[in-house]
Amino acid sequence: MSVLSKTKPSREAGRIEISSLTVEYKLGGNSKHRALEPTNLILKPGTFTALIGPSGCGKSTLLNVVAGFVDATSGGVVVDDRQVEAPDVSVGVIFQHFALFPWFSARGNVEFPLKRFGLPKAERRERAMEALREVNLHEHASKFPGQLSGGMKQRVAIARTIASDPDVLLMDEPFGALDAQTRLQMQELLMDLWGKRKKTVLFVTHDVDEALRLSDDIYVMSNAPGRIIKTINVDIERPRSIDRMDGRFIEYRSDILRLLRPSENDQTSTL
Ligand SMILES: Nc1ncnc2c1ncn2[C@@H]1O[C@H](COP(=O)(O)OP(=O)(O)OP(=O)(O)O)[C@@H](O)[C@H]1O
Ligand SMILES: [Mg+2]
Numbered sequence: 289m290s291v292l293s294k295t296k297p298s299r300e301a302g303r304i305e306i307s308s309l310t311v312e313y314k315l316g317g318n319s320k321h322r323a324l325e326p327t328n329l330i331l332k333p334g335t336f337t338a339l340i341g342p343s344g345c346g347k348s349t350l351l352n353v354v355a356g357f358v359d360a361t362s363g364g365v366v367v368d369d370r371q372v373e374a375p376d377v378s379v380g381v382i383f384q385h386f387a388l389f390p391w392f393s394a395r396g397n398v399e400f401p402l403k404r405f406g407l408p409k410a411e412r413r414e415r416a417m418e419a420l421r422e423v424n425l426h427e428h429a430s431k432f433p434g435q436l437s438g439g440m441k442q443r444v445a446i447a448r449t450i451a452s453d454p455d456v457l458l459m460d461e462p463f464g465a466l467d468a469q470t471r472l473q474m475q476e477l478l479m480d481l482w483g484k485r486k487k488t489v490l491f492v493t494h495d496v497d498e499a500l501r502l503s504d505d506i507y508v509m510s511n512a513p514g515r516i517i518k519t520i521n522v523d524i525e526r527p528r529s530i531d532r533m534d535g536r537f538i539e540y541r542s543d544i545l546r547l548l549r550p551s552e553n554d555q556t557s558t559l
Pocket of ligand 1 (some may be wrong): 313314322323341342343345346347350512
């Protein structure tokens with residue numbers, strides 16, 4: 289198995305608690321930009337949660353605080369017993385743009401972050417290949433990013449993250465740059481991985497159907513500065529077929545789309 293699983297305690301890990309979190313960005317001088325209104329969320333270990341909301345409402349900001357990249361202005365985030373103040377190996381992050389090193393092969397990209405665990409080279413290599421196998425890319429391990437399609441690059445990025453076996457996966461519009469067909473394949477792959485590894489996933493998307501296909505819970509955010517205006521527990525059995533548009537799927541979808549319409553979104557303070 290992967291790097292940390294051998295040493296991990298057996299208790300469930302990956303609980304995220306976000307309490308009264310606000311974020312204001314400093315803009316120079318005394319001016320500030322309020323990006324996130326007080327937000328409270330608890331994500332249970334092993335659950336899949338989507339965050340959806342208008343552009344600029346603070347989704348990436350929220351995810352970046354959980355990742356330890358952005359500081360809370362008030363309130364905070366606790367992952368298991370750790371108050372988040374900086375990035376940590378227990379939390380993996382996957383962005384829309386893959387951030388691969390162009391001068392490393394796919395395997396090299398997956399192998400590189402494993403250096404921080406002080407593993408011998410042969411073991412790093414073995415674990416990198418294992419992760420690439422999990423995303424069906426082992427046959428392309430020696431290719432460089434420039435030789436890979438968008439979907440393949442994102443699979444390398446996913447392999448790179450899961451190779452470190454984090455308890456939490458934060459994904460910021462990870463499939464946003466992919467064509468529709470590739471996106472569906474990536475969703476299937478992600479569900480497969482999540483089913484096997486049961487990480488806690490926080491997934492930002494603009495795509496309502498994607499959120500419905502993947503998530504246990506969907507949090508809908510208001511216009512900027514964002515706050516959670518609705519929680520939807522997606523009570524549809526898995527695996528969720530994209531062809532079978534059952535009644536509940538359509539109901540959830542129209543509910544979310546209504547909330548995301550600008551006029552509705554402005555008036556949701558009572559929800
Ligand atoms: N480093 C920063 N400094 C100042 N303002 C910022 C910074 N990062 C984000 N913002 C502002 O904070 C607000 C929230 O941004 P954020 O990126 O979190 O939104 P988002 O919901 O992820 O949007 P999108 O859907 O377009 O990705 C926006 O108004 C944005 O301009
Ligand atoms: Mg964003």
